Amino acid sequence: MSATSLRIALVGNPNCGKTALFNQLTGGRQKVANYAGVTVERKEGRFTAPSGRTLHVLDLPGAYSFDATSPDEAITRDVCHGRYPGEAAPDLIVCVADATNLRLHLRFVLEVRRLGRPVVLALNMMDAARRRGMVIDVAALSRRLGVPVVETIAIKRGGAQALIDRVDASIPEIVPAAVDGASIEQLHAEVRSILAETVTLPRDTSAIDDAIDRWALHPVFGLLILATLMFFIFQAVFSWAQPVMDGIQAGITALGAWVTGFLPGDSALHSLLNDGVFAGLGAVLVFLPQILILFLFILVLEESGYLPRAAFLLDKMMFRVGLTGRAFIPLLSSFACAIPGIMATRSIQDPRDRLTTILVAPLMTCSARLPVYTLLIAAFIPDRAVWGVFNLQGVVLFILYFAGIFSALGVAFVMKRLRKDKSEHALIMELPSYRLPNVRDIALGLWERAMIFLKRVGGIILALTVLLWFLSTFPGAPAGATQPAIDYSIAGRLGRLLEYVFAPIGFNWQICVALVPGLAAREVAVAALGTVYAMSGSDDAVASQLGPLISHQWSLATALSLLAWYVFAPQCMSTLAVIRRETNSWRNVAIAAGYLFGLAYLASLATYQIARALS
Amino acid sequence: MSTFDIVQGVIIALVVIAAAYVAFRKLLPKTSTRVMARVSASLNHEGRSAVVRSLGRRVQPATATGSCGDGCGSCGSCGPTPPVKTEAQPLHFKPRA
Numbered sequence: 116m117s118a119t120s121l122r123i124a125l126v127g128n129p130n131c132g133k134t135a136l137f138n139q140l141t142g143g144r145q146k147v148a149n150y151a152g153v154t155v156e157r158k159e160g161r162f163t164a165p166s167g168r169t170l171h172v173l174d175l176p177g178a179y180s181f182d183a184t185s186p187d188e189a190i191t192r193d194v195c196h197g198r199y200p201g202e203a204a205p206d207l208i209v210c211v212a213d214a215t216n217l218r219l220h221l222r223f224v225l226e227v228r229r230l231g232r233p234v235v236l237a238l239n240m241m242d243a244a245r246r247r248g249m250v251i252d253v254a255a256l257s258r259r260l261g262v263p264v265v266e267t268i269a270i271k272r273g274g275a276q277a278l279i280d281r282v283d284a285s286i287p288e289i290v291p292a293a294v295d296g297a298s299i300e301q302l303h304a305e306v307r308s309i310l311a312e313t314v315t316l317p318r319d320t321s322a323i324d325d326a327i328d329r330w331a332l333h334p335v336f337g338l339l340i341l342a343t344l345m346f347f348i349f350q351a352v353f354s355w356a357q358p359v360m361d362g363i364q365a366g367i368t369a370l371g372a373w374v375t376g377f378l379p380g381d382s383a384l385h386s387l388l389n390d391g392v393f394a395g396l397g398a399v400l401v402f403l404p405q406i407l408i409l410f411l412f413i414l415v416l417e418e419s420g421y422l423p424r425a426a427f428l429l430d431k432m433m434f435r436v437g438l439t440g441r442a443f444i445p446l447l448s449s450f451a452c453a454i455p456g457i458m459a460t461r462s463i464q465d466p467r468d469r470l471t472t473i474l475v476a477p478l479m480t481c482s483a484r485l486p487v488y489t490l491l492i493a494a495f496i497p498d499r500a501v502w503g504v505f506n507l508q509g510v511v512l513f514i515l516y517f518a519g520i521f522s523a524l525g526v527a528f529v530m531k532r533l534r535k536d537k538s539e540h541a542l543i544m545e546l547p548s549y550r551l552p553n554v555r556d557i558a559l560g561l562w563e564r565a566m567i568f569l570k571r572v573g574g575i576i577l578a579l580t581v582l583l584w585f586l587s588t589f590p591g592a593p594a595g596a597t598q599p600a601i602d603y604s605i606a607g608r609l610g611r612l613l614e615y616v617f618a619p620i621g622f623n624w625q626i627c628v629a630l631v632p633g634l635a636a637r638e639v640a641v642a643a644l645g646t647v648y649a650m651s652g653s654d655d656a657v658a659s660q661l662g663p664l665i666s667h668q669w670s671l672a673t674a675l676s677l678l679a680w681y682v683f684a685p686q687c688m689s690t691l692a693v694i695r696r697e698t699n700s701w702r703n704v705a706i707a708a709g710y711l712f713g714l715a716y717l718a719s720l721a722t723y724q725i726a727r728a729l730s
Numbered sequence: 731m732s733t734f735d736i737v738q739g740v741i742i743a744l745v746v747i748a749a750a751y752v753a754f755r756k757l758l759p760k761t762s763t764r765v766m767a768r769v770s771a772s773l774n775h776e777g778r779s780a781v782v783r784s785l786g787r788r789v790q791p792a793t794a795t796g797s798c799g800d801g802c803g804s805c806g807s808c809g810p811t812p813p814v815k816t817e818a819q820p821l822h823f824k825p826r827a
Contacts, residue, residue: 379734382734382738383738383739383742384738384741384742387742387745574752574756575752575753575756575757577749577752578748578749578750578752578753578756579749579753581745581746581749582746582749582750582753585742585746585749635753635756635757688757
């Protein structure tokens with residue numbers, strides 16, 4: 116500790132608002148959601164207090180106690196005890212507690228106090244506590260605990276001011292804990308005693324939550340509500356996005372025509388811009404509205420507190436196939452991207468459950484698959500109504516998402532059969548209070564998603580598209596060549612070579628070429644198809660509209676086969692890298708890649724052959 | 731060969747080299763960091779000219795970062811934090827005997 120800086124650690128039970136408070140204090144934009152286990156790593160930020168002192172803030176994963184049972188809880192334990200590698204013990208621990216749920220959270224506060232370090236208790240969500248009619252005697256609570264207590268509302272601008280003022284004023288004195296070495300029963304008894312003295316509680320739970328949960332957690336209606344929600348999301352992805360997608364497409368085409376208009380039509384530079392940059396990137400960029408609509412729903416569900424309910428509803432089914440209910444959140448995160456999903460498995464205590472969840476997470480349909488799915492669906496599935504209400508394209512997208520889910524359940528079931536350990540793990544999960552999503556948070560979340568996507572388009576996707584253009588252009592066609600120039604290029608020859616392997620599943624050489632850069636990021640496959648078809652001598656106007664082009668050149672069987680391929684294929688090297696990092700084993704990477712490629716090939720083979728036989 | 735052809739060739743070469751560099755950095759972050767560190771060390775040692783040494787310092791990589799933040803479409807939180815070494819538990823997949 117120095118006079119000019121102070122290291123603060125934010126600790127507390129999961130979902131008490133530590134990260135929201137961290138964002139308030141530091142101006143950070145770490146992910147916040149209304150369920151336990153969002154933060155699985157330590158995050159660091161800093162801000163300058165009114166006194167001019169620099170405060171370094173650590174946001175730690177939530178923990179119910181220091182008896183860590185999962186890797187994320189172990190981080191919190193080690194940092195608080197000063198045992199985290201390369202990390203000094205914090206000068207001050209800010210213990211964050213959900214004011215509406217002190218019965219649960221105070222026990223951890225007592226444990227933190229026993230560390231013998233300076234502690235400040237931040238009573239968060241005080242607005243929600245007041246709405247529920249709770250009266251907390253803060254002064255009495257502070258006296259009983261022997262630590263300063265401040266009120267905070269982490270989701271409100273300025274809601275952390277009292278905390279800033281308190282930590283900036285002075286380091287609180289260390290008060291010896293009254294129950295050093297106390298057993299869990301003694302801690303619970305002390306919590307009850309403190310609550311009886313300091314808190315007036317009209318009722319244990321929120322009346323609104325109870326009313327909603329009567330339906331949302333109903334074994335039949337609850338599942339129906341969940342299925343309807345999911346169905347509605349995929350309908351919206353198709354129905355709402357089209358006008359904006361058309362606008363983006365028209366803009367890209369016009370910009371491409373204007374930019375390339377200054378260059379000779381037969382020059383390599385014209386080809387690079389037209390066939391590489393605009394045909395390739397334009398084919399991906401157009402899917403931004405659909406990705407944002409999908410994330411809009413995911414963010415709203417995350418903020419509302421509904422997701423843990425869905426986990427509760429599906430726990431029985433998940434348990435039957437060998438997954439724990441705790442796997443629900445990681446798997447749901449994998450709908451955005453498998454990487455945060457795999458990292459979120461750190462909240463799963465049992466190593467075997469965790470490994471199973473890690474290995475099936477890539478089967479969840481990540482947002483990078485969306486451009487591929489929607490390209491193929493728009494090209495091959497007619498845009499018509501089903502039963503007068505539903506959009507057929509949306510129904511197919513819904514089916515593809517569920518194909519991913521059911522295949523994950525199937526794989527987990529096989530793993531369960533292979534496992535020696537048959538022990539059962541009960542699902543103990545905290546159901547948070549429902550909350551109206553904050554419009555600003557949702558807008559910020561969408562903005563960040565859009566930026567991430569655009570940075571990807573302008574970064575790795577652009578780089579790979581340029582490289583693919585280069586490989587598709589050189590070496591050029593020899594004198595007297597009769598085929599399009601790409602046939603003589605490195606990419607063309609590679610595609611023809613791969614075609615031998617993929618011909619049984621209906622992939623032509625253009626698809627084979629697109630699969631290779633698609634290993635880096637799935638959306639690149641769409642950009643690659645755009646470039647390859649533009650380089651294949653297709654008319655420029657047609658090349659800018661990849662969907663109509665492939666609908667003329669591919670059979671329905673090929674399109675369905677490619678869809679089946681993308682349901683299973685582990686076409687993202689980053690996912691495999693994260694599996695390696697999280698499991699510390701190349702063997703698990705090999706297992707994941709092997710079974711996913713095997714399933715992808717078999718599914719595509721079956722799909723292609725059956726579709727051909729039926730057509 | 732016209733001036734346009736020469737300029738065009740130079741532009742395309744630069745763009746392709748830049749694309750290869752970006753892809754290398756994004757897809758193989760550890761390897762690229764190692765390579766850049768070696769290049770930097772070979773350029774930035776005594777006996778080299780000031781310009782070369784300055785170039786060596788310029789290409790010296792920052793601390794290595796994980797690849798997941800680079801390759802993922804929607805993850806905003808998995809970049810530079812090191813893995814928890816104290817709790818590393820290799821998970822072994824054990825088929826039924």
